[in-house]
Amino acid sequence: MSRLDGKVALITGGARGQGAEEGRLFTSHGATVVLTDVLDEEGEQTAGAIDNASYRHLDVRSESEWEAVVGEVMAEHGRIDVLVNNAGIDLVKKLSATTLEEFERVVAINQTGTFLGMKTVANAMISAEQPCSIINISSVAGLQGVANHAAYTGTKFAVTGITKAAAKEWGRYGIRVNSVHPGMIETPMTEDLRAFTDPEIRVKAERTVPLGRMGQSIDIANMVLFLASEESSYCTGQAFTVDGGIQP
Numbered sequence: 001m002s003r004l005d006g007k008v009a010l011i012t013g014g015a016r017g018q019g020a021e022e023g024r025l026f027t028s029h030g031a032t033v034v035l036t037d038v039l040d041e042e043g044e045q046t047a048g049a050i051d052n053a054s055y056r057h058l059d060v061r062s063e064s065e066w067e068a069v070v071g072e073v074m075a076e077h078g079r080i081d082v083l084v085n086n087a088g089i090d091l092v093k094k095l096s097a098t099t100l101e102e103f104e105r106v107v108a109i110n111q112t113g114t115f116l117g118m119k120t121v122a123n124a125m126i127s128a129e130q131p132c133s134i135i136n137i138s139s140v141a142g143l144q145g146v147a148n149h150a151a152y153t154g155t156k157f158a159v160t161g162i163t164k165a166a167a168k169e170w171g172r173y174g175i176r177v178n179s180v181h182p183g184m185i186e187t188p189m190t191e192d193l194r195a196f197t198d199p200e201i202r203v204k205a206e207r208t209v210p211l212g213r214m215g216q217s218i219d220i221a222n223m224v225l226f227l228a229s230e231e232s233s234y235c236t237g238q239a240f241t242v243d244g245g246i247q248p
């Protein structure tokens with residue numbers, strides 16, 4: 001039996017990068033997957049290339065869009081067993097140079113988006129009275145301060161925290177809530193960073209990683225699969241780091 005047989009999973013930010021990889025891995029383990037994003041063309045293409053996946057537009061900042069998408073998925077599939085709050089943006093900028101508008105945009109997508117997803121999907125999960133799993137994608141920046149990423153770091157700490165609070169509230173309903181903390185992962189988000197584009201800087205960056213390489217989306221997807229499946233049925237409220245050993 002596959003690890004997600006019969007399960008329905010909703011993944012935000014699933015048009016590309018880690019979210020798309022999780023979609024591919026989940027369906028290969030028996031799940032039906034709904035990928036959502038604001039990149040509609042890329043999302044349709046990604047979902048179209050995966051058996052048992054579909055795509056829907058969802059800007060995670062919008063409560064009405066969350067309600068519409070969750071309603072549609074419930075009408076079509078009758079259940080949502082797994083939610084992966086994966087959508088996110090980075091902002092590489094000194095705190096003193098960050099405008100209020102930039103700060104609020106990062107908060108709206110990374111933090112408010114995660115809150116809205118948990119809130120909207122949990123109502124469907126609670127009434128379903130079955131084991132469910134919510135996985136919130138934080139970052140190593142949700143466990144330690146990262147210079148020149150103050151806004152991003154703040155939102156990722158918030159994701160770490162809301163995960164722990166929700167786990168305490170919803171354990172009684174069989175809803176597990178955990179966070180995943182990727183390190184340096186090679187995706188469209190990081191493709192323009194010098195640690196990925198400049199071979200010399202990349203070698204230096206990789207030397208700071210005990211396992212000696214940058215991470216790939218599949219490294220994160222494997223952890224997310226574990227947390228989505230019943231193999232992690234006694235884990236909730238926890239922060240799972242996948243960073244090649246950077247964290248102490």
Ligand code: NAD
Binds near residue numbers: 016109
């Ligand atoms: P990515 O940029 O490839 O994927 C992020 C996705 O989120 C994109 O498809 C993007 O369109 C989508 N998105 C952005 N704004 C959105 C919105 N308002 N509504 C819905 N979707 C939106 O990057 P990734 O590396 O795959 O990132 C996935 C998650 O992993 C993010 O939460 C990111 O913060 C986190 N993360 C990434 C790294 C890394 O090194 N790549 C490290 C730590 C954490």
